[in-house]
Structure formats: structure tokens, C-alpha cells
Amino acid sequence: MARPAQAHIDLDAILANYRAAKVCAPQARAMAIIKANAYGHGAVAVAHALAEQADAFGVACIEEALELRAAGIKQPICLLEGFFSAEEIPLMLQHQLIPAIHHAAQLALLAQYLPLCTQKTQLKVWLKLDSGMHRLGFAPEDIANAYQDLTALPVQVLGLMTHFARADELTCPYTQTQWQLTQQWAQSLNLALCCANSPATLAWPSTHADWIRPGIMLYGATPIPEAQTPVQLRAGMRLISQLISVRDLAAGEGVGYGQTFVTSQPSRIGVVAMGYADGYPRHAPSGTPVYLEKLGACVPLIGRVSMDMLAVDLSTYAQAQVGDTVELWGPHLPINQVAEAAQSIAYELLTKVTARVPRYYHY
Numbered sequence: 001m002a003r004p005a006q007a008h009i010d011l012d013a014i015l016a017n018y019r020a021a022k023v024c025a026p027q028a029r030a031m032a033i034i035k036a037n038a039y040g041h042g043a044v045a046v047a048h049a050l051a052e053q054a055d056a057f058g059v060a061c062i063e064e065a066l067e068l069r070a071a072g073i074k075q076p077i078c079l080l081e082g083f084f085s086a087e088e089i090p091l092m093l094q095h096q097l098i099p100a101i102h103h104a105a106q107l108a109l110l111a112q113y114l115p116l117c118t119q120k121t122q123l124k125v126w127l128k129l130d131s132g133m134h135r136l137g138f139a140p141e142d143i144a145n146a147y148q149d150l151t152a153l154p155v156q157v158l159g160l161m162t163h164f165a166r167a168d169e170l171t172c173p174y175t176q177t178q179w180q181l182t183q184q185w186a187q188s189l190n191l192a193l194c195c196a197n198s199p200a201t202l203a204w205p206s207t208h209a210d211w212i213r214p215g216i217m218l219y220g221a222t223p224i225p226e227a228q229t230p231v232q233l234r235a236g237m238r239l240i241s242q243l244i245s246v247r248d249l250a251a252g253e254g255v256g257y258g259q260t261f262v263t264s265q266p267s268r269i270g271v272v273a274m275g276y277a278d279g280y281p282r283h284a285p286s287g288t289p290v291y292l293e294k295l296g297a298c299v300p301l302i303g304r305v306s307m308d309m310l311a312v313d314l315s316t317y318a319q320a321q322v323g324d325t326v327e328l329w330g331p332h333l334p335i336n337q338v339a340e341a342a343q344s345i346a347y348e349l350l351t352k353v354t355a356r357v358p359r360y361y362h363y
């Protein structure tokens, strides 16, 4: 018998979500963002599932890219944080990886070390503009010089990249401000343009440009939970477990560490094999929904989430039995509902599912 905490990954749903991103931006190519182990879904499995369709993949760093190359992934792979040290330069050439060049320190390393490389391939790069996120990228006043420096090197500049800070805020004008600035620079440098993350893919069609970079939407979580999405998204992960204990308690009994939940009436309590060591958010409060498959509805979490277990109130469901399947998030319970209850975001919940939870892949 295995512990019943499992993450079921629906690769068909992820592929459908990729296609949905392309439906949103029919003129654009799409770089499928599969950094951080494809947001916890398994980067190699997701890359194989998307390989036929994806125009390119985006990861955070070379370690993530080399894992994909070792697994036989042939598509272009962009390193969204670029590279960090000179040793990566020959590896990027050897494995045809495409760094985002976002800082003068990278230009200096390229100028110094590229001429020493013996690989026959040419390095392709994206040039990153800081249009207002103020995280990575050249400031607008430096971007033309950075481009000049790149053109003096044996590299091919694929285009200009920028990242939106507030594209998930539908009434915030800042996305438009960032877009206009970026578009002007792309025009004046005559470069292709890659801006739109998932929220911009879904909600800011004017920013789709030549390439989009969808991430979270591939995994079926909308980054704008309060709005209707223009396309249907399907949950990429179904996080499940089982009731491993069912017990009846009298009124006035505390449940779990700190006894933060006290029964107000005689209650039936279920214990689920899922805790914060599996990645379930420890701060999910009493009342956070947990879906019971046989009931076809949610019951409330009660008390503190502990390392390996959490408790639910089964008072509305007298037939509950040990072994009943529980969905923590997935097709029946949107992860955004859990994230909101736990004051987190789907991105964090998905990337925090730990290695203890086995992934099962469905095609």
C-alpha cells in the first residue's frame, strides 16, 4: 500500500491550454514557459507533451535547459534569466540555448569569452528591455547601446523582450505604458518583439506582438481569477489523497495542533493524508475548500494543516469512509480558490508540491 497523496498531471490538458494560448494570439508564436519544473508539473514530461506544437520553450536557467536537452528536447530553449558566468557560454553554444541578455555584465562576458569559443554554431540571444518592471533588463536610455554592443559580437539578436508588472490588473494603465515604450524601441531598432505573459495573452491582445510567453495558463490556472477568460482552460494538476481516518467527536473538542478549531456540535471529522511537507499551504485556514469525490462537493478544512495531514469537517457527509478520494485542487476545485483562501497564488502552490508527492502522467 502506498501513501495516497498523488499529483495526477493531465498532459492533454496542458497541450490544450497551449493551443488555447495560440487561439488567443493567432498571429504570434508562443514560447511555452516551463521553468521551475514546469510549475511543478514535471518539465521533461511537459516538454515532451508539447514538443510537436511548441515554437520554443522558456526556462529560468541553464540547469533547467540542460535537463531538457538530456531528455532529447530539440526545440529552441530560452534562458529567461540569461547566463550567470563565463563557463555557460560554450555550453549555450553547444546546446543551442538562447539567453535573454539583460545586463552589461553579460555583454562584457560575451565580448571577452565568445571569441575564444570553438563551437561552430552562432549564439542566438534575446535582448531584454526594462520597460518598468525594474527587475531585469536594460533601461530605455541604455537599450540602443546594448543593441549596438551585441551587433558587434558574433551573435544573432532574435528580438526585444520585456516583462509586464501588472498585466493581471485589467483596469491598470501601466501595461499599456510598458507596451508603448517597448514597441517604440522595437520599431526604432527594427527588432521582433516578445512581451506577453499569461495575463497579457488572455487580457491584452494589443501586446501579443511576434511572440507570447504563456506560463501559468498552460497549467490551467487563470492569472486573472476575477475575470472570464476568453478561452477555456483545463487544470493541469489534480492533487489528490484519501481519508485515512474518520472519527466522531463530541461538541467542544479541539482538532489538531493548537486546537484552533473547536467543534460547536457533535461532529464527524476526516483526516486526509496531505500536509505542508507535500506542499499543501500551511496557512490555509479553517474553511478552505476540500473536494470529496464521492460527495461531489467540497467540505471545509478545519484546524491547522500539519506536516503530513490535514483535517476536514464531514458533518454534512455521514457516509464518508476511510479510503474515500479527496481532491485538494484540480478539475473539480480550481487551485485559485485554495490559493485565495491561503492568501497565496496558484503559481506558488503549484511550484511547492514536493518530491514526496509522486507524479502520475496521463496523456
Ligand SMILES: *Cc1c(COP(=O)(O)O)cnc(C)c1O
Pocket: 033, 035, 080, 163, 196, 197, 198, 199, 213, 214, 215, 216, 217, 223
Ligand atoms: C515566468 C515568466 C513568464 C510566464 O509568466 P506567467 O504569468 O506564468 O504566464 C513569462 N516571462 C518571463 C520573463 C517569466 O519569468
